[in-house]
Amino acid sequence: MLPKPLQQLQKFFEKFPGIGPRQASRFVFFLSKQPKEYIENFIQSLQSMLTEVNLCSNCNLPGLKKNSLCAICSDSSRDKKTIYIVEKEGDALNLEKTNIHNGVYFVLGKNISPIEKTQTAKEQIKNLVKKLRRENNPEVILALNNTREGNFTAMYIKEMFKENELNNVKLTSLGRGLSTGSELEYADEETLRNALKNRH
Ligand SMILES: [Zn+2]
Numbered sequence: 001m002l003p004k005p006l007q008q009l010q011k012f013f014e015k016f017p018g019i020g021p022r023q024a025s026r027f028v029f030f031l032s033k034q035p036k037e038y039i040e041n042f043i044q045s046l047q048s049m050l051t052e053v054n055l056c057s058n059c060n061l062p063g064l065k066k067n068s069l070c071a072i073c074s075d076s077s078r079d080k081k082t083i084y085i086v087e088k089e090g091d092a093l094n095l096e097k098t099n100i101h102n103g104v105y106f107v108l109g110k111n112i113s114p115i116e117k118t119q120t121a122k123e124q125i126k127n128l129v130k131k132l133r134r135e136n137n138p139e140v141i142l143a144l145n146n147t148r149e150g151n152f153t154a155m156y157i158k159e160m161f162k163e164n165e166l167n168n169v170k171l172t173s174l175g176r177g178l179s180t181g182s183e184l185e186y187a188d189e190e191t192l193r194n195a196l197k198n199r200h
Helices: 004-014 021-032 036-052 089-098 119-133 148-163 189-197
Strands: 053-055 062-064 082-086 104-107 139-142 170-173
Touching: 004 021, 036 053, 082 089, 089 104, 089 189, 104 119, 119 148, 139 148, 148 170
Parallel strands: 082 104, 082 139, 139 170
Antiparallel strands: 053 062
């Protein structure tokens, strides 16, 4: 029923996390009704993202291309020796919002699934190990979701640290104030504060 250009547009939205075909078509209808100026600004915004934004070479959070580090990693008041390992950017964003710590992040991009054995996350952990070797007694806090994949990833990281004899690293995990199956991205400040206080 949709004309071809809109069908194509819909396909882009269907790839968005948590968006199904029905919601994707809603976005398409919404856009098709917007004034020309709105659409032009939208395109401009995508274009700016493409030309100006980059992933930080230190933590994988998005930053400006003209600086090699993101705003957090280049902030001199940040404690670079306290590193929170998170699965996705949204987890870091939520921890940031609560203002409960002064450390930096390392974004895996994806959890390691026992079934899929995701290569990207494994590569990221390898990079992390390399980076930590150069640090002087850092603390690494596993801030992963309390899900099957999250726990599997935590186990994998612990094994890798042991295998690589990273004895200079203090490795802790967020306390289980976070209930089973819960996602860090949606945890409230109180829960995160407790989980951080009870890290072990
Ligand atoms: Zn960074």
